[in-house]
Amino acid sequence: MSRKKVILLILILFTVVGAIFGYTTLRSKKIAEIKERVESYLERNGLKDTVDVGEYDVNLLKREAYLRDIKIKGLKQEDREIAVEIPFVKEVAIKRFEEDKEVGPVKLLLEINGIDFRIYLKVLKKWKTYSLNAVINNSYNKEKGEVSENFSLTGDRLFNISWEWKAKNVDREILRLARELDAEGASLSNPEVRLFISKILQVKPSLVRFSFYDQGFHNLLIEVIAKKTGLTAEEVKREIINDLKKAHSQLQDRALRTFTEALLEIVSQGKGGIEITITNDKNYSIQDLGSLFIGMALRGAPPERVLKGMEKFLKIEVRKI
Structure with a gap:
């Protein structure tokens, strides 16, 4: 092997070793930083032990x-x-x-x-x-x-x-105040707490979506009910199905009917799920929505009428998954 090739090989070897050493050193440093931050967080929140x-x-x-x-x-x-x-x-x-x-x-x-x-x-x-x-x-x-x-x-x-x-109109002051109040403790006499609440009321929720897909949870509930009532699991299952069918026949609201249909599929077929999506197309704030729903509740509206009232202000979609 020529002298030039030997020198080149040595340079490559040193470069590789240096890169590995540098990576290992940086990796160890980052691990130490993360460990310090995690341990500091645990101690700050009383979770160290x-x-x-x-x-x-x-x-x-x-x-x-x-x-x-x-x-x-x-x-x-x-x-x-x-x-x-x-x-x-x-x-x-x-x-x-x-x-x-x-x-x-x-x-x-x-x-x-x-x-x-x-x-x-x-x-x-x-x-x-x-x-x-x-x-x-x-x-x-x-x-x-x-x-x-x-x-x-x-x-x-x-x-x-x-x-x-998802939400819009979330002032950065909300996050800053939440951070400070979490560290200091909250009290309604604190002017920053009142400022925090006023900022929260102006937030505009744009989307809420919840989904649930059963993979056996209903079997656990049926097992518990059967043990409590002294019935067999099949007897409990039949009673639940009959109750859901009865409720479904009495409901007029499309969203609630879809909801009970999804529950029926879960119990009768052993699988199924539901997704509920609420969108705030009219851009109401939390304060606006709170006033609307509190007003309906004070008038003693039943759940189905409350849902109907909500659909005047929010778009509510319920679908089986």
Whole structure:
């Protein structure tokens, strides 16, 4: 091998080693930064002794961060009928995070995988365990004053749920005040709280969408009802179907009829779902809508009439999925 080739080979080798070393050093630095920020957040919110992150990782090329093997102590809610706990999360992937110094986070995309969801139904006297996955995708455009929030939760043998919310006229002061009040604590005597409320009332919701697809959740409810009533699961199922058919025959509103049809499909066929979309085409603010609905409620309008009244101001679509 010629001397020039040897020198070239050595240069290439040093370049590769330097690149690997530089990547490893930068990766370690980013992991340390993320760990510090997460631990600071946990301590600030009193969660340091509750949440233990087993591993931190980053992908510098994708600009993503990962928290893995998260153990959660004491996250348990319980009442007379039910107990729920989430002791473990396999992974939280931070796919996108952008922060504004003035208002805080303006873009966030999280994927939460392997949520160990355990539920104890006291009437059944046993724990049931499900694995859930969640996605959170939020953004705020401070120039346009627009907010978009998306949340989805999927669980094998349980359900798929998604929620979407969009709003306009969201002043950046709302986010700034929310950040400050969260740190300081809220009191109605605080002038900033009154300012915050006045700003919130001027927000104009443009879209709300909720969807639910059953993957076995109704079977769990039927099992609980059967245990409580002493009936068999099939007897409970027949009663529910008969009640839904009766309610469906008495309803005049198209949206409510579609809703009961979707429930009938879920119970009778073992699968099905529903999607509800509400759009604010006339650009009403929260204050406007609140006044309209409070007025109807004070007049003692029944639910179907309230829904009819809502359809005068909002576009409501209900469809089976």
